[in-house]
Amino acid sequence: MTTVSDRLSRLASIREWIPAALAAVGVWLRRTGTVAQILTLVALVGVFAIGTKGKYLSPANIQTILSLAAIPAILAIGLHLTVVLGGIDLSVQGVASLVAIFVGLLMKNQYNSNDVGLWIIPISLGIGGVAGVINGVLNTRLRIPSFIATLGMSWVLYGMAVYINRAVNIQILDERIFKAINGMVFGIPNIAILAVIVAIIMQFIQDRTQFGRYLYAIGGDEAVAQQGGVKVEKIKIIVFTIAGIIYGLGAALLACRLGVATSRMGNGLLFPTITAVAVGGVALTGGLGGAKNAALGALIVTSLNDGMVLMHVNPYAQQAVNGVVLIAAVALTLDRKKLGFVK
């Protein structure tokens, strides 16, 4: 008898437990500000699934979306940090181009006898990090607005890449790394798993470390943060450095994934990265949104573009749609109380 009543009570407690758990998940989603993004993604998938008669939901297409979203997601996780801070980092294209050249010339290639193998990872991260430190110092010590400092840096780095490489395509001949990056585990692209790991680590840092707390304090109200004792300049330089390091990682992955490195590799990366950040719900006014938002934003943007290709939307119209999406996302996330004048 006792066992039956035990089971019954256990059942009852589970019945109570499930709604409580669902409610907790709901609260968590609301707090993290990803409800709108998840609903958007579900709506997009629904529309395209119907529009392509299910082709959109085929395993092959889902794998394509995941592998295509991975690198934009990594770059967006880097860039969104500077947006949370209340600034922006536009140097992603320059960093990517320069890193690509180093990847091409230091890994096994057809032009020289270098073959650094996996050492390319710390090298790429290092180049990105140095660029990020310079961005941070320009922004904090010389007090140059971040969008100008980083835009300038982007062209400086791009110029260096072109000077070294002169727009030649360098074939990367390291088969092992090429295979590892384009491989899959249980049907999930490795590169997507990597992006998820980067997102989880960054989100953890944001939620559970003092650095993360200060990042949001500066984004929320820099004057109050400074008064409270946050070392604003130091945190800013660290943020730009981390952003640069993450671009370095993204660029190395991109070059290895394509198997070709060129100084043009960075071109066209900035727009989808910023769109991903905005669509993910990271407010351009700072202080809101985390790595999960940036990654989710990249997934939404990639899903949208993949769907439009499958539905044979005119390519020029696709670009226009992306532009509209960027403006709409910013319009929805901007905290206008913080803006005195829009310039």
Added chain:
Amino acid sequence: MNDTSSRASQEPVLALRQITKEFPGVVALDRVDLTIGRNELLGLVGENGAGKSVLMKIMIGLIQPDGGTIKLHGEQITLKNSSDAIRSGIGMVFQEGSLVPNLSVMENLFLCNEAGFRKLGILSLRSMRAAARELLAQIKLHIDVDLPVAEIGPAERQMVEIARLLWLSKLYGHDNPVLIMDEPTTVLADKERETLFSILQDIRNRASIVLISHRLQEIVENCSRIVVLKDGKNVTEMPASESRLLKIEQLMVGHSFSADRFHEDEQRTRGEKEILRVENLGKAGWFQPLSFTVGEGEIVGLIGLVGSGKEEVCKCLAGLERADSGSISLDGKKLPSGSPSGAVRAGIGHIPIDRRSEGLALMMNVADNVNLLVLNRLKAGGLLSPVRERKNAHHWVSECQIKTPSIATLCANLSGGNQQKTVISKWLSSRVRLLILDHPTRGVDVGAKDEIYKLMRRLAKEGIGMLVMCDTLEEDIGLANRMLIMKDGRLVEEIDSSPKKKPDPKDIISLIV
């Protein structure tokens, strides 16, 4: 209460002696003394500009005094910045608040002091939450500690700030911290005000509190001792039990009343013509429907405390805010509601309190600022005529006696008084009918004040109507023909202020507080 005040006299926690602070052109504090006893609730009162806020900022290290000493428990200290002050157990709850809006209550409580919750670089949210709940329970605040501060009310934000300061001083080992509260009740409803004071009386058992407030009633009711400042000097201090409202009011305003400081002999009587007519103008939550007029050449003083609704009335008149009901007419013509350009076209000029950010384009030169509103009249053949621009600028520079090396000088390089004259001349040049002057003499020196008073008298002679909000009550009384008293969003009284029949400031103070 007697018990605590006697203890206070034995053992001062914080003692400021002969504190002096000068800013260019003004002595903000002139040898001011202030002692704060253990477990004391001290009231600090004085008019705007009496030096209360400067004194407070010195106590929390935001401003360095030019002279005088600060002693904490009998030992002399120097406070270089606000974190120095916190470490010495002195903290302030600011009027505008110092919490980060996007962070949660818990995150704000421990911001910059998370070290105690860190293990291997990772913060334990569980122990932070528990500590936060305990802290808030101590001051009887029961809210979700995970809510972002932007989503809680002003009363709760204040309590969170108090909890933060109490926790910090405990962290730095102070058993009797000094809490400074700057106008804590202006943002609160009646009920919340009562709660705040009951909590403050409770906190008093483990802290000293300095309360700054314009509401004398609550100071007399709650404080054990009252210190009155006037013009940067100590006037008096007294036990609250012996004080009467009337006496404090007298002390705040002072007796030095020189009649012709405001050129009262030049005050003209109101002309026949009515310039501004406001009928049943109202905006929900800001001010109740009210009506008044301003006549030709008349200066009308608008008087009330912060939060009385006077600023909001002026914003509606200048078209910066849209009123819910009622109408504004100028020279008999109705104005569109909520349109700044409509107000300017009709002839309403607004001289904002913050001329640096709103009244003047500082990075433009004097001529460009003066001509800004009348560019239409300075055209020749569809293009701006440099000759006419120069002519207009020269005319107004000499008319308003703006002291500037040339009309091409950047306004940023002018003194405060001359900047203000430039703002006024900008409006005069646009043939304004009604000028709204929001604290026209704030931050300018005595000489420039006099010139601004003279200028206002001349404008009145030319028939321009003026609505003015001044820094001090004396200034209001001295300048105005008539005064409108506002309190809690209502127009409560209209007082005549013709020369030789100027009302007594004490009577007015009792109306506004």
